[in-house]
Amino acid sequence: MSVAREQVLEVRDLKVHFPIRGSFGRTTGIVRAVDGVSIELGRGETLGIAGESGCGKSTLARAMLRIVEPTAGRIVVGGEDVTAARGPALRHLLKVMQMVFQDPNDSLNPRVKVGAAIEEALIVAHVAPQDRPHRVQEILRTVGLPYAFARRYPHELSGGQRQRVGIARALAVGPQLLVCDEPVSALDVSVRAQIINLFQDLQDQLGLGYVFISHDLAVLRQMSHRVAVMYLGRVVEQAPNQVLYAQPLHPYTQALLGSVPLPSPKANRARQRIHLVGEVPSPSSPPPGCPFHPRCPIAQDVCRNEVPPLRVIASGHHVACHFAQANVWAGGERVGQA
Amino acid sequence: MARPEVEQAILDAEELAAVRQVSTWRTLLESLLHNVPAMLSVVFLLILVAVAILAPYVAPHNPLQGFVQGLTSQGAPVPPGKTFLLGTDENGRDILSRMIYGARVSLTIGIVANGIAIVIGVMVGMVAGYFGGWIDTLLMRVTDVVMAFPILLLAIALIAVTGPSITNIILVIALIYWVNMARVVHGMVLSLKEREFVTATRTLGVGPWRILFRHILPHLSSAIIVYGSLGVATTVLLEASLSYIGIGVPVPMPSWGNMIAEGQATYQVAPWLLIYPGIALVLTVLAFNLIGDWLRDALDPMQEGK
Amino acid sequence: MCAIEPVLQVQGVSIEIPTRHGTVHAARDVDFALGRGERLGIVGESGSGKTITALGIMRLLLPPAHVTSGRILFEGRDVTTMHPKDVNRWRGNEVGMIFQDPLTSLNPFLRIGIQVAEVLEIHRGLSRAQAMAEAEQLLRRVQISDARRRLSEYPHQLSGGMRQRVVIAIAMATRPKMIIADEPTTALDVTAQANVLDLLRDLTEAERTSVVLITHDLSVIADFCERVLVMYAGRIVEEGSVDEVISEPRHPYTQALLNSIPRLQGAVGRLPSIPGAPPDLTRELQGCPFAPRCPVAYDRCRTEVPELLEIGPGRRAACHLAQPIPSNITLEGDLAE
Numbered sequence: 001m002s003v004a005r006e007q008v009l010e011v012r013d014l015k016v017h018f019p020i021r022g023s024f025g026r027t028t029g030i031v032r033a034v035d036g037v038s039i040e041l042g043r044g045e046t047l048g049i050a051g052e053s054g055c056g057k058s059t060l061a062r063a064m065l066r067i068v069e070p071t072a073g074r075i076v077v078g079g080e081d082v083t084a085a086r087g088p089a090l091r092h093l094l095k096v097m098q099m100v101f102q103d104p105n106d107s108l109n110p111r112v113k114v115g116a117a118i119e120e121a122l123i124v125a126h127v128a129p130q131d132r133p134h135r136v137q138e139i140l141r142t143v144g145l146p147y148a149f150a151r152r153y154p155h156e157l158s159g160g161q162r163q164r165v166g167i168a169r170a171l172a173v174g175p176q177l178l179v180c181d182e183p184v185s186a187l188d189v190s191v192r193a194q195i196i197n198l199f200q201d202l203q204d205q206l207g208l209g210y211v212f213i214s215h216d217l218a219v220l221r222q223m224s225h226r227v228a229v230m231y232l233g234r235v236v237e238q239a240p241n242q243v244l245y246a247q248p249l250h251p252y253t254q255a256l257l258g259s260v261p262l263p264s265p266k267a268n269r270a271r272q273r274i275h276l277v278g279e280v281p282s283p284s285s286p287p288p289g290c291p292f293h294p295r296c297p298i299a300q301d302v303c304r305n306e307v308p309p310l311r312v313i314a315s316g317h318h319v320a321c322h323f324a325q326a327n328v329w330a331g332g333e334r335v336g337q338a
Numbered sequence: 339m340a341r342p343e344v345e346q347a348i349l350d351a352e353e354l355a356a357v358r359q360v361s362t363w364r365t366l367l368e369s370l371l372h373n374v375p376a377m378l379s380v381v382f383l384l385i386l387v388a389v390a391i392l393a394p395y396v397a398p399h400n401p402l403q404g405f406v407q408g409l410t411s412q413g414a415p416v417p418p419g420k421t422f423l424l425g426t427d428e429n430g431r432d433i434l435s436r437m438i439y440g441a442r443v444s445l446t447i448g449i450v451a452n453g454i455a456i457v458i459g460v461m462v463g464m465v466a467g468y469f470g471g472w473i474d475t476l477l478m479r480v481t482d483v484v485m486a487f488p489i490l491l492l493a494i495a496l497i498a499v500t501g502p503s504i505t506n507i508i509l510v511i512a513l514i515y516w517v518n519m520a521r522v523v524h525g526m527v528l529s530l531k532e533r534e535f536v537t538a539t540r541t542l543g544v545g546p547w548r549i550l551f552r553h554i555l556p557h558l559s560s561a562i563i564v565y566g567s568l569g570v571a572t573t574v575l576l577e578a579s580l581s582y583i584g585i586g587v588p589v590p591m592p593s594w595g596n597m598i599a600e601g602q603a604t605y606q607v608a609p610w611l612l613i614y615p616g617i618a619l620v621l622t623v624l625a626f627n628l629i630g631d632w633l634r635d636a637l638d639p640m641q642e643g644k
Numbered sequence: 645m646c647a648i649e650p651v652l653q654v655q656g657v658s659i660e661i662p663t664r665h666g667t668v669h670a671a672r673d674v675d676f677a678l679g680r681g682e683r684l685g686i687v688g689e690s691g692s693g694k695t696i697t698a699l700g701i702m703r704l705l706l707p708p709a710h711v712t713s714g715r716i717l718f719e720g721r722d723v724t725t726m727h728p729k730d731v732n733r734w735r736g737n738e739v740g741m742i743f744q745d746p747l748t749s750l751n752p753f754l755r756i757g758i759q760v761a762e763v764l765e766i767h768r769g770l771s772r773a774q775a776m777a778e779a780e781q782l783l784r785r786v787q788i789s790d791a792r793r794r795l796s797e798y799p800h801q802l803s804g805g806m807r808q809r810v811v812i813a814i815a816m817a818t819r820p821k822m823i824i825a826d827e828p829t830t831a832l833d834v835t836a837q838a839n840v841l842d843l844l845r846d847l848t849e850a851e852r853t854s855v856v857l858i859t860h861d862l863s864v865i866a867d868f869c870e871r872v873l874v875m876y877a878g879r880i881v882e883e884g885s886v887d888e889v890i891s892e893p894r895h896p897y898t899q900a901l902l903n904s905i906p907r908l909q910g911a912v913g914r915l916p917s918i919p920g921a922p923p924d925l926t927r928e929l930q931g932c933p934f935a936p937r938c939p940v941a942y943d944r945c946r947t948e949v950p951e952l953l954e955i956g957p958g959r960r961a962a963c964h965l966a967q968p969i970p971s972n973i974t975l976e977g978d979l980a981e
Contacts, residue, residue: 052833052835052836053803053804053833054803065541067537067540067541090543091543094541094542094543095543098541098542099538099541101534101537101538103534106533106534106535107534107535107537107538108535108538109535109539109553109556110535111553111556111557112552112553112556120539120542120544120548120552121542123544124542124543124544158690158921159690166538169538169542170542172542173542173543188689188690188860189860189861189862189901189904189905190689190860190900190901190904190917190918191689192904193904193905193906193915193916193917193918194917194918196906196915197914197915197917200914215833215834215835216834216906217834217908218905218906218907218908219906221906221907221908221912222906222907222912222915241912245908245909255835256834256835257908258838259834259835259837259838260834260863260908261834261837261838261841261861261863261864261866261867262863262866262867262907262908263862263863263866263890263902263905263907264866264890264891265866265867265886265887265890266887266891268866268867275838275839275842276835276839277787278789279789279803279805279806280803
């Protein structure tokens with residue numbers, strides 16, 4: 001795949017804060033769901049975003065599509081600042097960038113047939129009525145479904161087929177960029193492989209860019225060109241795929257990698273496993289210093305007091321850890337099983 | 339403890355078994371056959387509606403005409419007998435014929451007034467619930483105010499101003515009863531608009547009105563049907579109450595309410611004046627309530643098309 | 645690893661669900677044993693019959709689903725003929741259950757402490773005060789920090805991982821002899837998954853509790869179980885120790901499942917997915933149910949149902965070609981039909 005890419009998405013220092021309302025509507029606190037995230041994406045590129053639930057990855061996705069309002073920062077899509085776009089500008093944004101949701105059970109209206117759901121997107125995209133049946137057929141074929149499925153209701157489809165419909169609907173407006181929020185985590189392993197392949201085929205055919213969100217680093221390795229790891233509303237490590245999986249530097253990334261179960265009992269027993277104890281702290285009262293320090297196996301005094309900035313370690317490799325250079329990874333799937 | 343899981347497993351198994359073409363109508367009909375009270379109610383109401391529509395052909399006499407043979411030599415109402423199946427009133431008019439024409443009036447008012455109330459209520463509830471903000475506050479305050487009034491007093495006051503006529507009664511009843519529907523719909527829309535499929539549709543760039551009518555309204559349909567059938571019962575009762583206190587359907591046009599009111603004066607000597615319209619009213623209200631209950635149970639599990 | 649002292653013996657169990665579209669054969673002639681302290685995995689796609697088999701074992705099937713044949717022996721007692729009252733006592737005292745969504749097994753309106761204590765009161769006859777003290781101990785054992793405070797919280801105040809640990813605490817409260825866990829970590833993050841699996845392993849190892857873990861993910865089985873059953877279309881198609889089944893799968897379906905898992909190492913290529921979809925379970929079997937999706941199927945597979953045969957010590961497979969399958973076979977082409 002090409003290296004020098006035309007940039008389609010740029011997010012600068014994005015913040016999404018939600019006020020916590022107490023009695024009588026007074027603001028009693030702030031949830032910093034996304035707290036200063038910067039990412040960019042080129043045409044035909046996939047950026048993986050990893051992290052546990054509560055790390056802000058879903059809020060980030062929703063803010064980019066303006067489903068939730070960003071508090072601060074900038075979102076530039078195709079050269080246009082859409083951070084505060086309204087009316088026609090917002091509709092234009094939604095034509096360039098679309099979303100695939102996690103659970104197709106929830107994101108498809110159970111009362112609307114597959115064909116009608118896709119047609120609705122075509123109406124928004126101003127496709128003439130006489131062209132729509134043909135386009136529905138074409139889009140269904142693109143995602144690997146027969147035209148007969150247009151007459152079915154979502155509950156008459158399997159989980160994998162439903163997610164194909166979710167993808168078809170997003171594609172119908174002709175976007176350049178898909179934001180995919182855990183699109184395969186509700187699926188069986190065997191179906192998951194089919195959908196991952198579909199995403200890759202679509203990228204090859206249509207030159208789509210993906211922001212691909214998942215808690216599963218193995219899925220992201222399969223899908224992404226670059227991966228950003230989020231913790232408590234911030235990116236703590238970002239690197240090209242080959243680099244991140246070979247040489248993860250942030251202890252959180254290492255812990256995430258160590259948590260992925262491997263399809264090999266021997267490798268599971270043999271590998272280094274950093275156990276993350278405790279829970280993700282509440283984004284309404286993040287710990288002082290490095291947000292990861294309460295769960296970090298190598299935390300020092302400096303981590304409790306100073307927030308580590310996101311530093312460039314090597315070309316394209318950014319890490320927010322005071323001990324990034326010293327923290328060499330010795331885990332992974334080293335034993336048996338290639 | 340594990341019931342949802344069990345069901346899911348079966349659904350999964352069924353999912354593979356065949357593409358399920360669940361016919362809502364067929365399932366509904368099947369459940370009706372297992373619910374004897376509801377089935378009797380449906381039969382009763384079908385007959386009632388047919389009789390009301392065919393009143394000129396079904397009624398044995400002219401409902402407005404006082405018959406000479408309809409009064410005894412002392413000028414008292416004739417008890418039920420061969421000529422007048424359910425007897426006559428103090429003007430010598432046939433009770434049965436008056437009840438048949440009265441069904442027309444009562445059912446028309448019940449269904450039309452309730453229909454208008456549903457349309458207003460659904461619209462207000464949807465708009466307030468979906469758009470939120472000041473529109474929500476404004477519309478819901480209005481419903482609060484309407485709800486705070488005693489219904490009968492409000493109706494009396496409005497009719498005192500507008501004058502009694504069938505059109506005015508329909509409008510007054512509709513203007514009072516839409517609030518119930520608005521409340522129900524408002525609550526449902528508040529939760530529906532948080533559903534992922536609404537977010538997904540919004541993300542496509544689909545406008546709010548299309549989302550309301552194409553995506554949210556179908557999810558309200560079973561609630562509308564249930565509350566609608568229960569609403570007919572209350573509306574028929576309110577019409578009867580208004581007619582009973584003399585500000586409803588203007589005499590001599592018969593409605594069950596004014597028949598009961600007229601029969602009240604003589605119920606000790608001629609109880610049939612009061613009893614038969616009373617029975618008709620009770621049975622009709624009961625039937626609509628039973629059907630409403632049945633629909634609520636029958637439509638609930640099918641809510642999401644499973 | 646061989647079941648010397650079986651806790652559970654499932655003998656030729658078939659489960660059918662009559663539906664409008666015909667009878668679904670959800671489980672066909674399922675046959676296995678579970679040893680004391682053993683961790684057994686059951687793996688398969690949704691609709692493979694793995695969950696329904698577990699529900700059948702627990703006597704939790706809802707009509708119209710029912711067991712049509714076979715016996716289920718728990719420590720020698722036949723569960724299928726047990727009186728419903730005894731079934732309840734057996735389930736409460738000797739078996740623990742953990743399901744995918746902890747929110748369906750926890751009551752959203754009751755405080756955590758009461759839900760844990762209730763089990764102890766009913767099944768261990770403790771007083772409320774004793775039960776509460778014991779509940780706090782149990783929450784500590786499942787590594788819930790600040791256990792005393794959590795007792796008075798409601799399920800929605802806990803994270804997904806914590807909720808599942810509460811469910812484990814409840815399941816382990818009666819010191820059961822067997823735990824059935826149906827996709828216990830599928831709704832969780834990888835980090836919470838790793839913690840829950842480790843916790844479940846530590847607890848059950850300490851008490852010599854047998855575990856049946858049901859999942860669609862062979863990696864979870866590789867991480868947690870000692871022995872595995874692979875199910876397809878309601879039948880067991882392969883059985884063996886996890887080490888052997890994963891390093892040397894003898895059924896093409898097992899191989900295909902393994903291939904479709906994204907890896908953390910090695911070259912990133914196209915993921916080999918399994919083409920097609922699982923078969924219609926209302927049909928009678930005519931040949932191997934996997935044959936239409938199988939890359940190595942031949943004439944015999946389409947006409948003759950392969951029996952589940954012993955192919956080595958503790959290993960069984962239902963494949964006419966039950967010999968080691970070269971792992972370089974790739975299954976290509978993917979279309980959901």
